[in-house]
Amino acid sequence: xxxxxxxxxxxxxxxxxxxxxxxxxxxxxxxxxxxxxxxxxxxxxxxxxxxxxxxxxxxxxxxxxxxxxxxxxxxxxxxxxxxxxxxxxxxxxxxxxxxxxxxxxxxxxxxxxxx
Amino acid sequence: xxxxxxxxxxxxxxxxxxxxxxxxxxxxxxxxxxxxxxxxxxxxxxxxxxxxxxxxxxxxxxxxxxxxxxxxxxxxxxxxxxxxxxxxxxxxxxxxxxxxxxxxxxxxxx
Numbered sequence: 001x002x003x004x005x006x007x008x009x010x011x012x013x014x015x016x017x018x019x020x021x022x023x024x025x026x027x028x029x030x031x032x033x034x035x036x037x038x039x040x041x042x043x044x045x046x047x048x049x050x051x052x053x054x055x056x057x058x059x060x061x062x063x064x065x066x067x068x069x070x071x072x073x074x075x076x077x078x079x080x081x082x083x084x085x086x087x088x089x090x091x092x093x094x095x096x097x098x099x100x101x102x103x104x105x106x107x108x109x110x111x112x113x114x115x
Numbered sequence: 116x117x118x119x120x121x122x123x124x125x126x127x128x129x130x131x132x133x134x135x136x137x138x139x140x141x142x143x144x145x146x147x148x149x150x151x152x153x154x155x156x157x158x159x160x161x162x163x164x165x166x167x168x169x170x171x172x173x174x175x176x177x178x179x180x181x182x183x184x185x186x187x188x189x190x191x192x193x194x195x196x197x198x199x200x201x202x203x204x205x206x207x208x209x210x211x212x213x214x215x216x217x218x219x220x221x222x223x224x225x
Contacts, residue, residue, distance in 0.1 A: 033213075035213075040218070041218070042206075042217050042218050043213070048211050050211075055211055056211050056212060058116075059212070091158065101146065101208050101210070103149065103161050103164065106159045106160075
């Protein structure tokens, strides 16, 4: 079946602009995660959704970052007033159910470049 | 919060040799420890995982060991092949997220 998909695959934006990154999880997966991966580093946790609600947003770096999952499926990560330091690959992952922690399936990522 | 350290950062082995990557974690609440393989420009792919109620798990050439008391876990790859070359990440899961190590770049030379 279809895996986790993310759009766009690449996004180049100017400093100060607003961007939205989209994640389509595997059908039926209730848990959805956003991570950020900088060059040469491991993925860094940003936010976790269980269903429609953000169960843990402790990884969001500041209030310029926000994410939603209004219908418990697709999620959008929103970044306001982008800065050059926001440049990274943004990874989305989903898992079947977080009641018992299990495999997280990653999407291909969105490479964000802020110029 | 959880902190995961991973060593070595790079590892070069001859084809057929074994490779060992080690990680430590800090949060005793972590109960799930996956290992991901990431090839250049690709998404992380799970290769093996272990839960805190198990000390060792093996899948063909790959094995993982967990020492809860010492808070460390290791990945063992035997009979390495050139296609094993990639970056490997360990992770620990306190409830509801994965905290990743900084990665090990494994190079297997023919």
